[in-house]
Amino acid sequence: MKSHVFVVDVDSYPVHRDRLFCSVKNPNRINARGNPNSSFFGLYADIKALRKGDLVFFYQMRKGEEKHLRGFRGVFKVVSDPFFSDEIIDGVSNSFSNLGSLNKKVLGRCPKCGSSVSDKQKDVKKTINGRERKVTIKYCQKCGEELDFHILPNRVLIEPLVYYDDPIDDNTAYIDRNFIKKKGMLWTMLFRKTFGAGRERSITHILPEETEKLLFMFKTLFREKKIDTSNHYNPEVMKPLIVPLDTKENGELVIEAYLEAWMMENIDKNIPVLKEIIGPVNQIEYVGNNVLYGIGGEKVDVLVLHKKNEERFKATVIELKKGKLKKQDILQIGNYTKWMAQLVFGDNTKESKNKIQPVLIGFQTPQDIISFARNFITDTQSPIILNYKVGNNTIKFERIL
Ligand SMILES: [Zn+2]
Numbered sequence: 001m002k003s004h005v006f007v008v009d010v011d012s013y014p015v016h017r018d019r020l021f022c023s024v025k026n027p028n029r030i031n032a033r034g035n036p037n038s039s040f041f042g043l044y045a046d047i048k049a050l051r052k053g054d055l056v057f058f059y060q061m062r063k064g065e066e067k068h069l070r071g072f073r074g075v076f077k078v079v080s081d082p083f084f085s086d087e088i089i090d091g092v093s094n095s096f097s098n099l100g101s102l103n104k105k106v107l108g109r110c111p112k113c114g115s116s117v118s119d120k121q122k123d124v125k126k127t128i129n130g131r132e133r134k135v136t137i138k139y140c141q142k143c144g145e146e147l148d149f150h151i152l153p154n155r156v157l158i159e160p161l162v163y164y165d166d167p168i169d170d171n172t173a174y175i176d177r178n179f180i181k182k183k184g185m186l187w188t189m190l191f192r193k194t195f196g197a198g199r200e201r202s203i204t205h206i207l208p209e210e211t212e213k214l215l216f217m218f219k220t221l222f223r224e225k226k227i228d229t230s231n232h233y234n235p236e237v238m239k240p241l242i243v244p245l246d247t248k249e250n251g252e253l254v255i256e257a258y259l260e261a262w263m264m265e266n267i268d269k270n271i272p273v274l275k276e277i278i279g280p281v282n283q284i285e286y287v288g289n290n291v292l293y294g295i296g297g298e299k300v301d302v303l304v305l306h307k308k309n310e311e312r313f314k315a316t317v318i319e320l321k322k323g324k325l326k327k328q329d330i331l332q333i334g335n336y337t338k339w340m341a342q343l344v345f346g347d348n349t350k351e352s353k354n355k356i357q358p359v360l361i362g363f364q365t366p367q368d369i370i371s372f373a374r375n376f377i378t379d380t381q382s383p384i385i386l387n388y389k390v391g392n393n394t395i396k397f398e399r400i401l
Helices: 012-019 038-048 170-175 177-183 187-194 208-221 256-266 274-278 327-345 367-375
Strands: 003-008 021-024 055-060 071-078 120-128 131-139 154-160 203-206 284-292 299-308 311-320 356-362 384-391 394-399
Touching (some): 003 208, 038 256, 071 208, 187 203, 256 299, 256 394, 327 356
Antiparallel strands (some): 003 203, 055 071, 284 299, 299 311
16 A cells, blocks of 8 residues: 655644645755756655555644644545645635634745745744744745745645544654554654654655554544545646756756656656566555665665565665766665665565665666676675666666666
């Protein structure tokens, strides 16, 4: 079961729940040096990993003193393709519990200047009840005006699957021995959390066993509640999120994030050459990009898990390089093998390591690197190398090892 965790806060969660959509930030498309912004297209990759029918959980971050509201919330399912809309989405007038959406909004643009670039936050000193206090405010990156709500125009529509009013708090999710004993740890979420403030992504694609654990905890701890779906958001326009495949003169993509975003959109769409590596779509158990496998923030670009007859029989680990592959990229296989086996097969035995299929995708890979990879001894399956080529607004692959 594929599922994704969206990070929200006390302002955005109630609007998402009542109007039934998820959204992520919209950083500047171009960075300060005038180049395409990798974070922007990284977010495209994250949201393009979603498919209709996938499950969605929210993770509500703490804001101020509202500690008891923090935790995992759910459960919803994806019902649209991702899209862009700058509409301002209001909360619902009869939603006024302590986590109601009344008077709350999710913005698609700045109400003052119309910019759809997401807000930033900063600490300022404000006088509240006659006392000067430090508070965190949101502001528009374009006009600088203070904003009451987040600008989140990259969206996907959802429906409730089984809805629970209460969140699973962090203690229960991560520390409760009973749940760990029965259902293991939420490793990828934990790695994400310990990765460090500001570096977290707004969507985490969690493993099927993590999904199962969250569903089990909800069912064990809380009673299902009915949710009013009559106020669901009906977008006026749904602009598709388009990945530009701009290249340098030699044909190399300008940034790697183009390749990542394109892969997440197309990985299960029967792309020649790639489809032989990915295998039949009905055997895909999980696809995630930017998957953390270590407490130090170690990650792989793309992870695909394959399942047949109820058994996970293979894990394909794909590393993406926009330029020429280097020796170091091949050596990296040795770094993740043990941890990846542990993460997805539960141990690091020879048998588990042997179920890992390393794949490297690069551009005009030199002959000496191909030879190096051919002779490189690993505990995994022999590495596969593909070269990519951009043309006619698509990417083609050639298998060279
Ligand atoms: Zn503005």
